[in-house]
Amino acid sequence: MIKLHGFSASNYYNVPKLALLEKGIEFEEVLSYTGVGPQYKPEYLDKSPLGKVPALETAEGYISESRAILDYIERAYPQHSLLPDTPFGVAKVQELSQFIELYFELVARRLIPNLLLGTEPDPVVLKEVENSFNKAVVALAKLSSFEQFAYGDQFTLADIAAILNLPIVRNVGIKFLGRDPLSEVPGLDAYCARMEARPQVKKVRMDSVSDRPGFMTHLKALYGV
Structure with a gap:
């Protein structure tokens, strides 16, 4: 099973997360908060060279950067495509x-x-x-x-x-x-209301809210904010 490393308060993390949910792909979430400079977690740099989230763990290795992860997901799991057919x-x-x-x-x-x-x-x-x-x-x-x-x-x-x-x-x-x-x-306000009603979007939002206290605690410990 593929694993998604990062944290739910991050929009960048939620990009591939929502794609996986919408496509119905089974995956495991691995909580990983990261920082900057010398405070990076050294082991996480093996997953994402700049220490950023998200990182996708596959049987072949790790992929970082949301855009690259989305491309992998589409190619590896073509069912329920998130791209048009032309x-x-x-x-x-x-x-x-x-x-x-x-x-x-x-x-x-x-x-x-x-x-x-x-x-x-x-x-x-x-x-x-x-x-x-x-x-x-x-x-x-x-x-x-x-x-x-x-x-x-x-x-x-x-x-x-x-x-x-x-x-x-x-x-x-x-x-x-x-x-x-x-x-x-x-049309944008009505569109956004429709999107927020989607079950997968609701899950991403709820997970993000649940993760926010942990993320803020992490920021305080890392930067003193």
């Missing part, structure tokens, strides 16, 4: 997934330390984040109407990207901008 469809799903990760999640992540520590962000950084959100919101509406799924008529990797990355944008927007920028995307 080259164009696959490319569009990958385009939308990457768009959400680059222009929403990575932008919002600049303010995560402020969310965790309860501090006010640098005004210059906050303005840059707001400007980036404004541009991305307009562009996202051109990539998907969110009528049923993120792309097409089946659940795909683009849905996983949306489900796991967009909530952080809402949190950052509401906390620091006084508004939810995603509500400006037609």
